[in-house]
Amino acid sequence: MSRRGWWWWAALTPLLAVVAWAGFAPIKLPSREALFEIPHGTYARRMSGDLVDILPSSITLTLGLNDVLLLRNLDEVPQQFGPTIMMPGQSFRLPFEVASENRFDCTAHSSGQMIVIVEEKPVWPWQKIRWRLRHWQNS
Amino acid sequence: MKKILILPVLLGAALALADPAARPQPATQAARDQLKAGVLSPVMAAPQISLQGTDGQPIDLARYKGKVVLLAFGFSNCGEVCPITLATLAGARKKLGTEAAYVQVVYVTVDPERDTAAQMKKYLASFDPTFIGGVGTRAEIDAAQKKYGISSSKNSNPDGSYTIGHSSSIYMIDRAGGLRAVMPYGHPVDDFVHDLKILLRS
Numbered sequence: 001m002s003r004r005g006w007w008w009w010a011a012l013t014p015l016l017a018v019v020a021w022a023g024f025a026p027i028k029l030p031s032r033e034a035l036f037e038i039p040h041g042t043y044a045r046r047m048s049g050d051l052v053d054i055l056p057s058s059i060t061l062t063l064g065l066n067d068v069l070l071l072r073n074l075d076e077v078p079q080q081f082g083p084t085i086m087m088p089g090q091s092f093r094l095p096f097e098v099a100s101e102n103r104f105d106c107t108a109h110s111s112g113q114m115i116v117i118v119e120e121k122p123v124w125p126w127q128k129i130r131w132r133l134r135h136w137q138n139s
Numbered sequence: 140m141k142k143i144l145i146l147p148v149l150l151g152a153a154l155a156l157a158d159p160a161a162r163p164q165p166a167t168q169a170a171r172d173q174l175k176a177g178v179l180s181p182v183m184a185a186p187q188i189s190l191q192g193t194d195g196q197p198i199d200l201a202r203y204k205g206k207v208v209l210l211a212f213g214f215s216n217c218g219e220v221c222p223i224t225l226a227t228l229a230g231a232r233k234k235l236g237t238e239a240a241y242v243q244v245v246y247v248t249v250d251p252e253r254d255t256a257a258q259m260k261k262y263l264a265s266f267d268p269t270f271i272g273g274v275g276t277r278a279e280i281d282a283a284q285k286k287y288g289i290s291s292s293k294n295s296n297p298d299g300s301y302t303i304g305h306s307s308s309i310y311m312i313d314r315a316g317g318l319r320a321v322m323p324y325g326h327p328v329d330d331f332v333h334d335l336k337i338l339l340r341s
Binding site: 013017019021025026035080084085086091092093095097103 | 150183289295
């Protein structure tokens with residue numbers, strides 16, 4: 001191998017090793033729960049005409065990794081999420097077991113709706129790499 | 140050159156697969172004890188509703204203390220959601236065997252204009268004769284729906300009839316009368332059996 005070839009090899013080795021690791025290593029998260037909090041004062045802000053979204057209008061969860069939606073109502077009034085009325089201080093833990101797109105009525109959203117997309121667990125190397133890239137971008 | 144590039148790929152893959160998390164992990168007891176339904180925490184008392192039961196007595200959640208109550212809303216002319224929900228709940232009770240004696244299904248109408256006590260009783264009995272229906276005036280039904288965050292909307296058909304779109308989740312009230320969990324529509328019988336066993340133990 002030429003001297004230039006060795007330089008290429010030295011540069012590519014860690015990159016290829018990292019890509020291979022990202023494709024094969026199991027994805028681990030500290031918790032399967034994706035926590036979203038409705039902060040204190042949300043209702044008051046809504047009533048004053050503030051339409052800023054406090055929670056994202058769409059949430060993506062992944063089966064087997066973070067497939068449990070955990071909502072916590074820190075506001076001073078009850079908040080409704082889907083079929084559930086969360087009293088002040090109460091939380092609602094909703095697990096998902098099927099890949100799906102779910103629309104929930106949500107009083108904490110200015111649009112009145114929250115979409116929860118549940119994706120299949122990444123199995124193949126390219127799926128894992130894509131998942132890691134998206135997770136890295138969002139964090 | 141090509142061969143030499145394979146080496147780092149193999150190295151990365153080997154490191155990844157050496158991770159203990161790559162091996163399948165057995166489910167822990169804590170994981171098995173998690174409800175399949177959505178869980179409310181801390182548990183608060185289930186909102187009281189004032190309706191007439193199809194068993195001839197007022198619907199009073201205090202009357203069912205000691206039992207797990209599965210509370211749902213629907214109507215007897217429902218052609219899609221309610222038959223599936225009721226068949227699922229009946230299947231869960233059947234699968235529970237003797238423990239089913241401690242599970243009470245209460246099905247509240249969202250169509251008080253058509254659902255009389257007699258109509259609801261007959262409809263529910265076709266799934267399970269122990270099911271109790273809740274009926275009342277429009278104002279009483281509206282009040283019950285509001286307490287549980289139930290939405291419903293009437294949709295007219297060209298022939299003058301109508302159907303009703305409505306929330307379809309099932310509320311799980313524990314033996315002490317606390318609103319513990321909400322099971323979204325579409326879960327199979329086994330998920331209800333799993334959760335009911337946990338609720339009956341607690």
